Amino acid sequence: MRYRTVPKTGDRISEIGMGSSFMFNAGQKAGSAAIRRAFEGGINFYDMAAGSGKSFPICGEALKDVRRQVIYQIHFGADYSTGDYAKSYDPDAIRRTLDWQLATLHTDYIDYGFIHCLDAVSDWERYKKNGVLDLIWKMQEEGTVRHVGFSTHTPAVAHHVMDEVPLDLLMFSINPAFDYGRGRLAHGSADDRLDLYRRCEREQVGITVMKAFFAGQLLSEKTSPFGRALSQYQCIRYALDKPGVLSVLPGAQSMEEVEQLLVWGELSDAETDYSELAAFAPPALDGKCAYCNHCKPCPAGLDVGLINKYYDLALAGDGMAKDHYLNLEKTAADCVGCGHCDDVCPFHVPQSSRMQEIRTYFGR
Ligand code: SF4
Ligand code: SF4
Structure with missing residues (x-):
């Protein structure tokens, strides 16, 4: 595994992290074994904006004895009180779900506390008004939250938030479909998106990447907007080549899928080359x-x-x-x-x- 350093915090995080609702279909025992294998193979970064609450006990069991060696990105606004993911603006529900997440992960601190899924400036304003932003700052003062970040799919929202407060990490959706203007979440032009990546690099806000495979659509020629399948390794390298990017966070639902991710550091340049995408790039990028x-x-x-x-x-x-x-x-x-x-x-x-x-x- 290769690692990159979060500029403002000095944390060394693996180029491939674990995210996107990992292991919730695997079952507790098999899921924990696979996550343990991910850790032993070098993956030290885990995003916990899971689609199901089942990811938490799986991760907690797998990593409780190595907690200090892993880094959790935990979202203020992702609620699991029903067992499944729901977005919440209710500060009491958010506090309750945080307590549950910490207990289930066998920890008493959060490495990166994230304001969750800001897809409009109004989301940001709501989290400011309802006290959730203050809650993060307070928990940071108390030492329960080490560092602060946020997630969004929208460059304009990212700029708005970065104009207002200092942050350490941004989780952003980067893949060639969105960068080339394909898909519902392809917010901003190719240049707008590149400007955001460059701003993050300039201001030392590290980027962690969600949706690197366009929800899996890029991996099949039937669903790819380019009419041809890319490999997961091409998509990972595509995202890692962007300025500011530190780690890509694919999901995995089995030991086999974990093993596929762990070969990352051994691949040749030819195996990750994504230059075929040039044929689909918008004129602005030519x-x-x-x-x-x-x-x-x-x-x-x-x-x-x-x-x-x-x-x-x-x-x-x-x-x-x-x-x-x-x-x-x-x-x-x-x-x-x-x-x-x-x-x-x-x-x-x-x-x-x-x-x-x-x-x-x-x-x-
Ligand atoms: S022109 Fe030749 S030497 Fe110069 S950067 Fe290109 S490949 Fe290298
Ligand atoms: S192949 Fe073209 S786009 Fe890629 S690094 Fe070389 S000059 Fe840049």
Whole structure:
């Protein structure tokens, strides 16, 4: 497993976490064994916005003796009083369900307390008015909540919240369908969405990713909006390549599905290459580097995707991007202009001339 660091908190979280209602169909014993295997295979990040309350005792049993080594993302506004998920704005119900979640997970603290599912600014205003936001801050002061984040599907709502309060994490839905304007939850244009990812990187708000497979639709040619199936690994890498992203949170309902996720760190670039998506990208993204590294290997040894990411972040006002760039072993100054990347780039980026532009911008 590979890990990324939450910029503001220093927590090291696995590139693949567990989310999306995991294990609730597996049964207590088999589910706990599979979650234990996930932990032993390196998955240390667990999102608890589960579709069923059954995920909690499964996770609690599997991880109670290693609680300090795992990180829970727990949602203020997800209610399990009926046994199934329901969204709630009732502060008493939210408090009761939090107590139940903590007891069931065998813990007395929350790593990341999340304001849950803000799909309109009015959701945010309700959580402010009904005292749930204050409850999170109070629990943070008391030490029960270590850090604070929020979840949304909508870039405009994310900007609104980030304009108002400092936060550590954002859970956001990232997949090529939504980024390319397909699907009911494809909020914001491709550029709007990219702007949000870049803002998160710039302001050191880490992104954890939900719906990376578009509710599984991208994994089948029958349901994919592109008419062809992608692998889960292509979808995971697609999300991880976006600025600000730290971890992708797929679900798993069995030991076998956990094992499929645990091979992540051993896959080759070819097995995760998603460049075929370029054929479906909206015109706004044509000619823009997607950081996909399909053009690897560069004969001069440049990490073309990363160099482009730092350049775009610097242009978007990220003060740290220049330092990151200048610390690279190879920079645009090492480009020999061979034209290989121009020839193979599926997104039609005139990369060799862009390297000259980047060299001029950074001075090396
Ligand atoms: S230049 Fe093209 S192939 Fe290379 S990383 Fe950028 S988008 Fe991918
Ligand atoms: S043009 Fe430059 S960046 Fe592109 S492959 Fe050749 S050496 Fe590498």
